[in-house]
Amino acid sequence: xxxxxxxxxxxxxxxxxxxxxxxxxxxxxxxxxxxxxxxxxxxxxxxxxxxxxxxxxxxxxxxxxxxxxxxxxxxxxxxxxxxxxxxxxxxxxxxxxxxxxxxxxxxxxxxxxxxxxxxxxxxxxxxxxxxxxxxxxxxxxxxxxxxxxxxxxxxxxxxxxxxxxxxxxxxxxxxxxxxxxxxxxxxxxxxxxxxxxxxxxxxxxxxxxxxxxxxxxxxxxxxxxxxxxxxxxxxxxxxxxxxxxxxxxxxxxxxxxxxxxxxxxxxxxxxxxxxxxxxxx
Amino acid sequence: xxxxxxxxxxxxxxxxxxxxxxxxxxxxxxxxxxxxxxxxxxxxxxxxxxxxxxxxxxxxxxxxxxxxxxxxxxxxxxxxxxxxxxxxxxxxxxxxxxxxxxxxxxxxxxxxxxxxxxxxxxxxxxxxxxxxxxxxxxxxxxxxxxxxxxxxxxxxxxxxxxxxxxxxxxxxxxxxxxxxxxxxxxxxxxxxxxxxxxxxxxxxxxxxxxxxxxxxxxxxxxxxxxxxxxxxxxxxxxxxxxxxxxxxxxxxxxxxxxxxxxxx
Amino acid sequence: xxxxxxxxxxxxxxxxxxxxxxxxxxxxxxxxxxxxxxxxxxxxxxxxxxxxxxxxxxxxxxxxxxxxxxxxxxxxxxxxxxxxxxxxxxxxxxxxxxxxxxxxxxxxxxxxxxxxxxxxxxxxxxxxxxxxxxxxxxxxxxxxxxxxxxxxxxxxxxxxxxxxxxxxxxxxxxxxxxxxxxxxxxxxxxxxxxxxxxxxxxxxxxxxxxxxxxxxxxxxxxxxxxxxxxxxxxxxxxxxxxxxxxxxxxxxxxxxxxxxxxxxxxxxxxxxxxxxxxxxxxxxxxxxxxxxxxxxxxxxxxxxx
Numbered sequence: 001x002x003x004x005x006x007x008x009x010x011x012x013x014x015x016x017x018x019x020x021x022x023x024x025x026x027x028x029x030x031x032x033x034x035x036x037x038x039x040x041x042x043x044x045x046x047x048x049x050x051x052x053x054x055x056x057x058x059x060x061x062x063x064x065x066x067x068x069x070x071x072x073x074x075x076x077x078x079x080x081x082x083x084x085x086x087x088x089x090x091x092x093x094x095x096x097x098x099x100x101x102x103x104x105x106x107x108x109x110x111x112x113x114x115x116x117x118x119x120x121x122x123x124x125x126x127x128x129x130x131x132x133x134x135x136x137x138x139x140x141x142x143x144x145x146x147x148x149x150x151x152x153x154x155x156x157x158x159x160x161x162x163x164x165x166x167x168x169x170x171x172x173x174x175x176x177x178x179x180x181x182x183x184x185x186x187x188x189x190x191x192x193x194x195x196x197x198x199x200x201x202x203x204x205x206x207x208x209x210x211x212x213x214x215x216x217x218x219x220x221x222x223x224x225x226x227x228x229x230x231x232x233x234x235x236x237x238x239x240x241x242x243x244x245x246x247x248x249x250x251x252x253x254x255x256x257x258x259x260x261x262x263x264x265x266x267x268x269x270x271x272x273x274x275x276x277x278x279x280x281x
Numbered sequence: 282x283x284x285x286x287x288x289x290x291x292x293x294x295x296x297x298x299x300x301x302x303x304x305x306x307x308x309x310x311x312x313x314x315x316x317x318x319x320x321x322x323x324x325x326x327x328x329x330x331x332x333x334x335x336x337x338x339x340x341x342x343x344x345x346x347x348x349x350x351x352x353x354x355x356x357x358x359x360x361x362x363x364x365x366x367x368x369x370x371x372x373x374x375x376x377x378x379x380x381x382x383x384x385x386x387x388x389x390x391x392x393x394x395x396x397x398x399x400x401x402x403x404x405x406x407x408x409x410x411x412x413x414x415x416x417x418x419x420x421x422x423x424x425x426x427x428x429x430x431x432x433x434x435x436x437x438x439x440x441x442x443x444x445x446x447x448x449x450x451x452x453x454x455x456x457x458x459x460x461x462x463x464x465x466x467x468x469x470x471x472x473x474x475x476x477x478x479x480x481x482x483x484x485x486x487x488x489x490x491x492x493x494x495x496x497x498x499x500x501x502x503x504x505x506x507x508x509x510x511x512x513x514x515x516x517x518x519x520x521x522x523x524x525x526x527x528x529x530x531x532x533x534x535x536x537x538x539x540x541x542x543x544x545x
Numbered sequence: 546x547x548x549x550x551x552x553x554x555x556x557x558x559x560x561x562x563x564x565x566x567x568x569x570x571x572x573x574x575x576x577x578x579x580x581x582x583x584x585x586x587x588x589x590x591x592x593x594x595x596x597x598x599x600x601x602x603x604x605x606x607x608x609x610x611x612x613x614x615x616x617x618x619x620x621x622x623x624x625x626x627x628x629x630x631x632x633x634x635x636x637x638x639x640x641x642x643x644x645x646x647x648x649x650x651x652x653x654x655x656x657x658x659x660x661x662x663x664x665x666x667x668x669x670x671x672x673x674x675x676x677x678x679x680x681x682x683x684x685x686x687x688x689x690x691x692x693x694x695x696x697x698x699x700x701x702x703x704x705x706x707x708x709x710x711x712x713x714x715x716x717x718x719x720x721x722x723x724x725x726x727x728x729x730x731x732x733x734x735x736x737x738x739x740x741x742x743x744x745x746x747x748x749x750x751x752x753x754x755x756x757x758x759x760x761x762x763x764x765x766x767x768x769x770x771x772x773x774x775x776x777x778x779x780x781x782x783x784x785x786x787x788x789x790x791x792x793x794x795x796x797x798x799x800x801x802x803x804x805x806x807x808x809x810x811x812x813x814x815x816x817x818x819x820x821x822x823x824x825x826x827x828x829x830x831x832x833x834x835x836x837x838x839x840x841x842x843x844x845x846x847x848x849x850x
Contacts, residue, residue, distance in 0.1 A: 015680070022680040033683065040684035061707055118551030122559075128778070128832050129825045130786045133801075136809030136817050141620065175372050178344050182370040184363050185393045193389060197380045215696040216786075223702070223793050224809055231699070239702045242710075247703045255695045262694035275379035275421060 003054025007047045014043030063245040071245040072252060078234070079253050086231040087257050089146035090218035094153025099210060101154065102161035103203070109162075110169045111187075120166055127159040135221040144225050152221040157210035164209070168202025169195050201276050204269040211261045215254060289356050291445060291477045292318035292341055298349030299336060299503075309502035310336045311347065316496065316505065320444075323471055323478045325488035326496045327534060333503020334481045334496075338447050341479060342370050354445070366394060368445035369438030373453055375430035377422035377437075384409070384418030387437045394441055408436040411470060428459035435467075439474070446478045452487070461519060464490055468517055485538075489513075489531045490522060497537035507537035563624055564614065569599035570621040571613035576602065578616070579609055622815045630819040643799075646823045652800040653788050654827060656716050660723020661784040665777065667724070668731030675732070676739040676765070677757070686736065692729045698722075701790045719791035719800075726787040727780030734776025738769025767846055774839040781831045789824060801827070 018039055021032050045065045051057070052064040059067070072079065109115045135152045142148035172195050180190040222232025231250050238246040273279050299311040311333045318324050326334035339345040340352060343359035354362035362368065369390075377386045384405050391401045409415050412432040422430055431451055438446060452460045464487060471478055482488050488495050489511065497507040511530055513521065521527055573594060580586045587605045588594060594602060603610060614623035622630075631646065638645040671689075675682045701722045708718040742764050750760050792802025801824045808817035 018684050019680045022683045027679065027683070036680075036683040037685075037687040041688065060710055114547075114551050115555070117548045118553075118555035121548070121552050122555050125829065128782050129828050130782070130789055132786055133789060133805055133821045133824050136805050137814070137821070140809065140812070140814070173376070175374060175376050176378075178339075179370065179372065179376060180393075181344055182342055182363065182368070183390045183393045184366060189393050193393065194378070197378065200380075212694055212696060216698050219696055219699050220790055223790070224806070235699055236702050239706045242706070244703060244707070251699055251703075254699050258695040259691055273380075275423065277423075280423065 001054065003050045007050035007054060010046050010050065011043060014039055014046075060242045060244060063248055067245050068248040068252065072249040075246065075249060079249060081229050082231045082234050082250065083253055083257065085146060085227075085229045086149065086218050086222065087215065087261075090149030090221070090230070091153055091214040091261075093146070094150035094217065095157055095210060095214040097150065098154035098157035098214075099161050099207060102158045102206075103165055105158075106162050106165035106169060107191075109166055116166060120163065123159050123163045123166070127163055131156045131159075132217060132220045135217075135224045139221065139225045144227050146230075149218045149221045149226075149230075153214045153217040156213045156217040160209050160213065161206040164202045164206030165199065168199030168206075171195075171202060172198040200273045201269075201278070204265065204273060207265050208262060208269070211265055212258060215258050215261070219254065290317045291320050291322070291355060292316070292479070293353045294337075294340075294350065295352075296350040297337075297340065297347050297352055299333070299340065299345060299347045300349075311340070312502035312504045314350070314503075314505055316508070318477060318479065318494075320477055321475050323480065323491055323493045324496060325480045325482055325492040325494070326498060327482055327485065327488045328498035328538065329483070329500055331500035331503065332498040333500070334498050335449050336503060337498075338449055338479055338481050342368060342447055366390075366441060367443055368447050369441065369443045371431075371435055371438045371446070371448040371451045373450045375422065375427075375434040377430055377433055379421065379423055382419050382421055383414065383425070383433050386422065386433060387418075387440050390437060390441050396441075404440050408439045411439060411473075412436045413466065426459075428455050428463060431455060432463065432466075435470075439470075444476055446476050448478065448480045450481050450483070453483070460484075460487070465519060467491065472515065485531050485534050486522060489527060489534060490517065490519075495530070495534055497534055499538070499540075506540060507533075509533055509537070560624055563621075567613050567619065567621050567623050568603050568610055571616055571619045572599050572603045572606070572609065574620065575609050575612045575616060576606060579612065584609075618812055618814055620814065622818050626815055627818045627822060630815045631822060634819060635823075646801075646804070646819065649799055649801050649804050649820070650823050650827055652716075653719075653785070653792065653802065653824075656719035656788040656791070656800075657723050657781070657784045657831070659716060660720035660787065661727050661781050663720065664724035664727035664784065665731050665780060668728045668780075669735050669773075671728075671732050672735035672739060673761075675736050677761075682736075689729055689732045689736075693733060697729075698726060698787060698790055700725075701787065702793070705791055719788045722787040722791040723784035726783040730776045730779045730783065731773075734772045734779075735769060738772025739765045741772060742768045770839075770842060770846065774835065774842075777839075778832050778835050781835060782828055785824065785828050785831065 018036050021027065021036050021039075024032070026032050048062075049064050049066060052062055057064075063071075109119050132152065134155055135148075138151040138155070139148045142151050176194055176198070177190070180194055185193070219232040219235070222230045223236055226233040231254060235247050235250050238244070238250070270279055294314050294316045297311055297314040298309075301308045301310050314333075314337060316324075326337060328334050336345060340347050341354055341359055343363040352359055355365075355367050357365065357367075377383070378389070381389065387405045387408060388401050391404060396404070405418065409418055412435055414429065414432055414436065417425065417429065417433075422433065425433070431454075435448075435451065438448075452463050455463065468491060480488075480491060493511055493515075495509040495511065496505055497509065498504065499506045509530060512526055513530065573591075576586050576594060577591045580589065580591070586594075586609075588597075603613075613619070614626070616622075619626070634644055634646040638647075640647050640651075642648065671681075671685070675686055704722055705718045708714065708721065739761075746764060746768075747760070750764055755763070788800070789802035789805070792800040793806055801820050804820035804823075805817055808814070808820060
């Protein structure tokens with residue numbers, strides 16, 4: 001019971017500190033903006049730890065953060081192998097192939113109004129479908145190893161990327177296109193000098209959406225069959241063995257990989273579209 | 282009007298018609314437009330919205346295709362003239378690319394037209410000086426005021442050797458004070474470069490102050506109702522706008538606009 | 546009109562490509578079958594054919610091409626096979642049958658909708674809290690945004706098993722997954738929407754000396770509707786994926802996810818494809834329904850054209 005009381009107290013203290021910070025005079029400063037969510041996160045982890053210990057929650061329901069941390073540091077070789085298999089081989093290669101294919105398709109479609117009119121609704125429709133469902137088919141076609149996961153990722157990222165790129169290539173205003181016309185610019189001149197740069201914010205939006213989709217695709221596809229390595233494989237077998245600390249360790253890896261991947265794309269975006277109002281801040 | 286009378290006019294329109302097909306049926310944007318613009322003229326087009334002044338300028342630039350009549354630019358069809366890069370066009374908004382610096386924006390047409398790198402540099406320097414923007418080449422458009430952006434867009438239109446400058450309400454979005462200043466600069470620039478300028482506006486003082494000829498237009502159907510040759514001297518300080526001659530011309534323009542409206 | 550034609554053309558092109566793809570995909574299997582049935586195949590023997598290209602085989606055994614569209618367990622079923630299976634398992638079967646896709650679809654749909662309702666409700670509540678409390682905004686919002694970059698669906702198998710071990714099963718675990726998958730997009734979209742009124746509009750209400758509550762009901766909430774619906778559409782699609790994935794780990798016997806898994810165990814490709822199309826149709830209907838509601842709501846508010 002003492003632990004539970006501690007948990008309640010910790011929550012109170014965390015919230016009080018954050019309230020003071022958020023409503024204090026420096027709430028606009030960068031340090032406070034970083035500190036408040038961090039304090040909140042640490043408070044949640046602390047409360048979680050205390051409650052799990054205080055209430056003797058069994059491991060098969062919810063492991064304590066410290067247990068997860070221990071499991072994480074003990075299993076780094078396994079986690080690394082899973083990371084390489086699922087993220088680097090499956091997700092990343094599928095992401096690259098899918099995004100490049102969608103980009104090239106978008107350029108091809110862009111030249112024909114008729115194609116664009118036809119493909120855009122079909123593409124937006126496909127982007128809303130539960131495409132992870134193609135995983136069993138693609139596993140059947142490409143085998144258990146990472147190739148089938150990459151294929152799932154290709155299919156998943158293709159349509160969001162296509163729709164965003166096509167929309168982006170339409171982004172240049174009529175006036176800007178008229179200007180190119182007055183210079184008697186060729187199709188490719190106006191493509192590279194005007195429409196491609198103007199499309200960049202949209203393209204990066206597609207690239208960012210696709211980072212998360214690629215991880216989802218690679219992990220879920222492993223639920224349908226995989227070699228004995230990989231994050232999805234590890235999650236489903238560890239769940240079966242009720243070693244939830246391992247499942248949580250994999251989820252930590254997935255979270256780190258997801259944020260890092262997204263963060264990298266966002267950083268490149270910042271460098272490329274520095275001129276866009278949303279980046280100028 | 283004397284020695285140049287036997288040279289070819291820069292822009293010549295004969296019975297020009299343009300009908301847009303819209304969802305509400307055909308719209309006669311230009312009807313029976315006849316106009317001759319000679320080398321070195323500063324011609325303003327003035328009239329209420331829908332009178333076809335912008336449409337006419339876009340026809341000259343081959344951004345629209347007339348449905349009837351004849352139109353020649355430098356003795357060619359407008360489209361041939363466009364391919365020969367015969368004119369620079371300045372739009373209502375500066376329309377600078379936010380991802381390029383001012384200098385790189387001015388280089389844009391030069392890159393497209395295949396000028397050498399050295400040539401690009403020296404031309405950028407020249408036109409930046411011409412529009413009074415020295416030292417701003419490395420700034421991005423969004424770091425500049427609206428008036429400076431519009432000056433940069435004029436510099437962009439001047440960067441290549443087009444002897445025609447087409448301007449579609451270039452100062453419409455700017456405030457009165459900035460606009461006065463830019464008008465003065467534009468006149469100075471015109472005197473120095475001897476370009477032929479077509480200028481769309483809906484401000485009477487602006488039209489009278491700038492132009493050697495003022496084309497008054499009226500809507501439904503878009504047509505020319507009056508062409509006024511300005512008696513004002515080529516040298517025009519800002520306070521010329523208080524002289525009787527200026528007020529007289531402005532009055533005639535206003536009368537022309539009112540006459541165009543009377544049949545509404 | 547022209548756009549309808551364009552869409553139909555694209556769809557027709559996809560169907561043609563699909564039929565075309567069936568030939569190389571299925572030709573090897575077909576040749577093995579017809580050879581076993583006594584037909585003459587060039588070259589004879591499945592072993593000989595293994596390293597030959599599918600296109601060459603199809604060209605040399607063109608008599609077998611129609612069979613690639615009519616196999617029982619093809620690697621890639623032809624469109625009409627999938628359509629026939631869909632018809633068989635929806636219209637021709639009783640809804641109570643274990644083979645009825647309507648039954649399986651309903652199992653998945655009920656979990657999706659329940660979870661979506663819970664997730665959306667909680668998401669809107671949290672968004673309101675975030676907009677009105679600076680502490681909540683600064684503490685929670687960064688995490689809500691980060692959560693969008695994480696494949697949180699990886700939690701699904703664990704949730705199913707944990708809830709099972711405490712005695713909860715059936716629709717609830719799947720609904721929980723659906724709920725948390727729709728929760729975060731709704732929070733982020735709704736916060737954006739509630740913040741969308743600009744300074745001038747907020748200042749106008751201040752000149753009326755309006756209370757916070759009045760500002761919320763008369764300005765912030767109506768202004769947030771377009772954002773809300775945009776994130777609802779993302780949320781419902783995520784919820785459906787969640788419900789389907791939630792059916793995988795326990796070897797559930799009912800639901801579209803279970804059909805996918807069973808099909809992949811037994812190599813019943815036609816069944817997989819029909820379950821996949823059922824899921825796609827379901828997703829399209831749900832998103833379409835939200836679109837209709839959106840139009841009705843926005844029209845009543847006078848926003849939509």
